[in-house]
Amino acid sequence: MKTLIIYKSVHRKNTEKLAKVMAEVMNADVAKVEDVRPEVLEGYDLIGFGSGIYASKLHNKLFKFIRKMPATDKKVFIFCTSGSGEFKKKQLITEKLELKGCTIVAEFNCSGEFSPLGFNLDKKGHPDENDLKRARQFAQGLVDLQQ
Numbered sequence: 001m002k003t004l005i006i007y008k009s010v011h012r013k014n015t016e017k018l019a020k021v022m023a024e025v026m027n028a029d030v031a032k033v034e035d036v037r038p039e040v041l042e043g044y045d046l047i048g049f050g051s052g053i054y055a056s057k058l059h060n061k062l063f064k065f066i067r068k069m070p071a072t073d074k075k076v077f078i079f080c081t082s083g084s085g086e087f088k089k090k091q092l093i094t095e096k097l098e099l100k101g102c103t104i105v106a107e108f109n110c111s112g113e114f115s116p117l118g119f120n121l122d123k124k125g126h127p128d129e130n131d132l133k134r135a136r137q138f139a140q141g142l143v144d145l146q147q
């Protein structure tokens with residue numbers, strides 16, 4: 001199974017940490033969204049899309065990338081980190097991916113530390129070791145699913 005993980009991580013590199021541990025487990029290629037040309041997706045069996053949550057949404061660059069993607073029946077998974085620890089408006093991206101013809105096979109989310117200024121203190125240090133362990137297990141689950 002050839003996997004590509006595409007991400008945007010702008011605030012504290014929280015989502016980048018998830019992308020990297022998932023890529024390690026899956027032996028996947030991993031790239032920032034601005035470094036990926038939509039045409040390369042053809043060479044992969046499974047694509048991951050992830051970012052932090054900003055103003056309730058995944059990063060706009062992911063949506064722009066999906067708009068440029070050719071129609072494709074690829075399997076995809078989505079992941080995020082967020083201050084709330086939730087992924088409330090995930091249908092915004094799942095709808096766009098499904099309209100392209102993709103099948104969403106899994107999703108993952110965890111808390112991501114928000115601000116060094118004293119807000120969101122209960123999320124300090126996230127993603128932490130336990131979050132990363134869950135991310136590795138999630139990635140292993142995807143590997144097992146494809147075998």
Ligand SMILES: Cc1cc2nc3c(=O)[nH]c(=O)nc-3n(C[C@H](O)[C@H](O)[C@H](O)COP(=O)(O)O)c2cc1C
Pocket residue numbers: 008009010011012013014015016051052053054055056057081082083084085086111112113114115
């Ligand atoms: C400008 C901005 C807006 C944010 N908006 C939200 C939000 O609406 N809901 C939420 O739960 N977290 C929000 N967060 C927190 C981020 O989702 C969280 O810190 C995330 O882990 C950042 O990921 P990154 O380090 O990969 O960019 C926001 C953070 C920033 C910087």
